[in-house]
Amino acid sequence: MRVLQIIESAYRATLEEQDDTVLWFTRALRAAGAQADVLLQGSAVSYAVRAQDARGLRVGAWQQVHPPAIAEEIAALIGSGARVAAIKEDLDDRGIAARQLVADVELLGRKSLAGLFGQYAHVWKW
């Protein structure tokens, strides 16, 4: 059973799993046998940008040792066989060029989404 996870909210709760919680959940689903892919839309297209650095969180003497590394998580998801796509118009709106993205992230136009959804048994919008 194929599942498409649509992620739109970006950089929300990224300290809970030191990751995006839906990317983390997707990797957990895949580990449980799900054929789960990811579509990034809206602000979440920024997740596909290679050059991200979330280091530096410090509260008093406490320092975050393992900050979320979203681009690495995207690459790991692709490495596990998942399809990860981003909506081209949302990248264009934010001035993000294809050359800035993690390797093998697909670019999809909005007009292709209906056909994409038809390939999945479940489409879960997060």
Next chain:
Amino acid sequence: MNDTRCLAFLLMDAPFEQARTATAFRLIDATLRAGIGARVFAYEGAVSLSVTRQKPHANAIHGRTLEEEAHPTPHAWINALADLAREQGVPFDWVNCGLCVDERGADETVPAARRGSPADFWKMAQESINTLVIPTR
């Protein structure tokens, strides 16, 4: 539970701060009243819905006592859903994301709630006729 029609739900919001929690409970209530089982996976803040340390309070602004105010507590709603499912003779399952429980110290829960993982949600989705994810915003 495979021989009974069920719907699966995934909730993410903590109690009270938004309208999605009440909407989700109404959807689950309607599901059970229609004679369809419900499987619920609580992720992130939604694990706090089942915590039994929630306490109703009086409301001096409203001029009402504790009993009169009848403050809603989500753990009581989960108990009510479990009771409704029994009356209807349909399955009801509530699974809390265990890691989310640990992060929040939310481990004192109603008996109807059990601890699990995303693998349980995947199983719920596979065994249900459809699945609704109600994400936080």
